[in-house]
Amino acid sequence: MLDFPNAKLNLGLLVTSKRPDGFHNLESCFYPVQWCDALEVLPAPEEKFTMSGLPVPGNPDSNLILKAYKLLQQDFNLAPVHLHLHKVIPMGAGLGGGSADAAFTLKLLNSLFELNLSENALEEYARQLGSDCAFFIRNKPVLAVEKGDEFKPIALDLKGYSCVVVYPGIHITTAEAYGNIIPKEPEFSLEELVQQDVSTWRHNLKNDFEEALFPKYPALAALKENLYEAGAAYAAMTGSGSAVYGLFKGDISVNLIFPDNYLVWKGLL
Structure with a gap:
């Protein structure tokens, strides 16, 4: 079975308070975009996990895909599978690629083994893997609150x-x-802001991480400004960085040029 875990954008991201468990409460609108990895799950004589595409740092045994498989395996005694990830969505970018891979693993296993788990049940499993993993079960625009796992x-x-x-x-x-x-209490209702015309977002819809990270990484601030100069109706960093996105009304008419080492995705929403 093959599927294509997609990225997400944060339309606004407000860090509102520090939690007793060490995490932070936040408010953000999660919006799916079709910058995708490829994930295949096949029955196999023994458990196997392989990767291609962009290099993924760290021990493969700690990858969220494998953790997702083991999470369901312990409850449903799943047979061995070969999991293969072709990595396209960059890591450390704020795009949620790793979380999407984990959530799509749960969905693929649910289909392959006919577990008949509901979306609510799959979300509960996904919450055990990471704060924004559960978003990718339904994969529709939501207002995310608390740790980013309540919608x-x-x-x-x-x-x-x-x-x-x-x-x-x-x-x-x-x-x-x-x-x-x-952390600080928001000045505006993010839910109300994102439902206004996109042309109003530039001055009101904020990502709190920009204030913390732009001074350290001026290239990010420059990217945002470049997108506005190219005609973006709205531009911002997504998540906790470092990808920056621009929203353009209609088709993109300008030829945007970036350094060769930058990864770029363009598409219709």
Whole structure:
């Protein structure tokens, strides 16, 4: 079985408070985009996990895909499978690629072994793997709150907009991003802001991590400004960085040029 785990954008990201468990409470609108990895799950004589595409740092045994398999295996005594990931979505970019891979693993295993788990049940498994993993079970725009793992459906449709997502090769860990963040209560209702016209977002819709990370990584601030100069209706960093995206009304008419080491995705929303 083959599927294509996709990335997500954060439309606004407000870090509102520090939690007793060491995590942070946040508010953000998660919006899916079709920058995708490829994930295949096949029955196999023994458990096997392989990867191709972009190199994934760390021990493969700690990969969320394998953790997702073992999570269901312990409850349903799953037979061995061969899991193969072709990695396309860059890591440390704030795009949620690793979380998507884990969530899609759960969905593929649910189908392959006919477990008949509901979306609610799959979300509960996904929450055990990472804060934003559960989003990719339903994979629809939501207002995310608490750790980013509790959702409220939101009426938001960006059809008619094109998107450019640029990853400048800067890997920002979650620990680094949160290390300089100062939680604060939001000045505006993010839920109300994202349902206003996109042209109003530039001055009101904020990602709190930009204030913490742009001084350290001026290339990110420059990317955002470049997208606005190219005609973006809205531009921002996504997640805790370092990918920056621009939303353009209609097709992108300008020829955006970035350094060779940057990864770029362009597409319709």
